[in-house]
Amino acid sequence: MIEFDKVKKIYPDGTEAIREFSLKVQAGEIVTLIGPSGCGKTTAMKMVNRLIEPTAGDIYINEQKVNSYNIHELRWNIGYVLQEIALFPHMTIGENISVVPEMKKWKGKKVKKRIDELLEMVGLDPTTYQKRMPRELSGGQQQRIGVVRALAADPDIILMDEPFSALDPISREQLQTDIKTLQKEIKKTILFVTHDMDEAMALGDRVCLMKDGEIVQLDTPQQLILNPKTEFVRNFIGERKSPWQTAVDVICDPLSSHVLTKEAFEQGNFDQNVTYIVTDRNNMYEGVVSKGTIKPEFLTLENDLPLYKATALIQQQDTQHLFPVIKQGKLIGVLSNKKIVEYLRSKTTLENGVIQ
Numbered sequence: 001m002i003e004f005d006k007v008k009k010i011y012p013d014g015t016e017a018i019r020e021f022s023l024k025v026q027a028g029e030i031v032t033l034i035g036p037s038g039c040g041k042t043t044a045m046k047m048v049n050r051l052i053e054p055t056a057g058d059i060y061i062n063e064q065k066v067n068s069y070n071i072h073e074l075r076w077n078i079g080y081v082l083q084e085i086a087l088f089p090h091m092t093i094g095e096n097i098s099v100v101p102e103m104k105k106w107k108g109k110k111v112k113k114r115i116d117e118l119l120e121m122v123g124l125d126p127t128t129y130q131k132r133m134p135r136e137l138s139g140g141q142q143q144r145i146g147v148v149r150a151l152a153a154d155p156d157i158i159l160m161d162e163p164f165s166a167l168d169p170i171s172r173e174q175l176q177t178d179i180k181t182l183q184k185e186i187k188k189t190i191l192f193v194t195h196d197m198d199e200a201m202a203l204g205d206r207v208c209l210m211k212d213g214e215i216v217q218l219d220t221p222q223q224l225i226l227n228p229k230t231e232f233v234r235n236f237i238g239e240r241k242s243p244w245q246t247a248v249d250v251i252c253d254p255l256s257s258h259v260l261t262k263e264a265f266e267q268g269n270f271d272q273n274v275t276y277i278v279t280d281r282n283n284m285y286e287g288v289v290s291k292g293t294i295k296p297e298f299l300t301l302e303n304d305l306p307l308y309k310a311t312a313l314i315q316q317q318d319t320q321h322l323f324p325v326i327k328q329g330k331l332i333g334v335l336s337n338k339k340i341v342e343y344l345r346s347k348t349t350l351e352n353g354v355i356q
Contacts, residue, residue, distance in 0.1 A: 007057035032204035040213040079150030094130040118148040140171035243347040249303035252333030303327035
């Protein structure tokens with residue numbers, strides 16, 4: 001979907017902002033760009049919609065060079081969300097959302113329908129919010145409008161440049177959750193720039209950690225935590241990452257003896273006194289066997305759920321002791337209290353009997 005091929009950016013004063021940058025972002029994937037200030041992450045992103053032109057190398061969208069597109073059409077077909085929301089203050093919320101669809105000559109009924117469905121998608125009642133002015137909304141609500149405005153003309157690509165960094169922690173976390181939930185439905189290709197490691201880990205299917213205009217490590221959040229390739233990566237993650245922020249798929253047991261195939265269950269090939277997680281032949285989650293019966297209502301955990309949220313849910317369970325970890329319906333592991341304790345102990349050091 002988006003490809004950077006040996007891209008460089010050198011400014012007139014000699015500053016080398018991007019060096020030999022090569023990256024492929026697959027269709028429907030969220031890639032988060034992160035790194036120290038001045039590492040080139042925003043420069044890289046802005047080259048996708050040609051707000052900045054590369055000095056060397058090529059950028060492709062759908063295997064076509066971006067500089068071969070009409071620049072206006074290119075930008076109309078790429079949603080863009082900034083830290084400075086920049087809603088038009090003299091326009092209603094509905095009018096703000098409709099700007100690009102109207103530029104693309106959408107008919108009035110189609111625009112109205114799109115406004116309604118987008119507002120509903122982010123939990124804002126169209127009858128209440130469509131006629132309001134930006135000043136009547138909270139910061140978090142305005143940022144939601146910034147997101148849906150970027151989605152208004154149904155672009156395949158969304159660029160997000162530190163969109164939540166000015167918000168309070170509660171609004172920021174809620175919007176991160178909204179983006180993850182929304183992405184399951186809309187499946188856009190998203191390039192997301194952030195300076196916050198927890199945000200990069202929470203949102204990215206892959207995380208691109210940059211330094212001095214180069215990619216230091218491009219990996220899944222789990223692999224960045226488990227297998228940092230350099231001391232820089234280890235330090236960058238370590239300085240910012242609490243073990244309680246770790247996603248449950250890092251901690252769970254992928255080879256648990258408590259996993260049972262549906263075929264084995266139907267044949268009765270299991271211990272009636274043991275609790276099992278049941279999957280079909282494609283490893284899709286089916287339910288939990290307890291006392292010989294499949295019970296689908298057991299608590300499951302989404303793979304990217306941070307540990308502190310998972311433990312809050314686990315505390316509410318009196319009888320369940322094994323927790324299936326699911327990604328898009330597939331079982332990827334089993335979490336238990338024992339695994340949680342083992343993980344936290346592995347991330348805790350003791351000095352003279354005191355936790356450090």
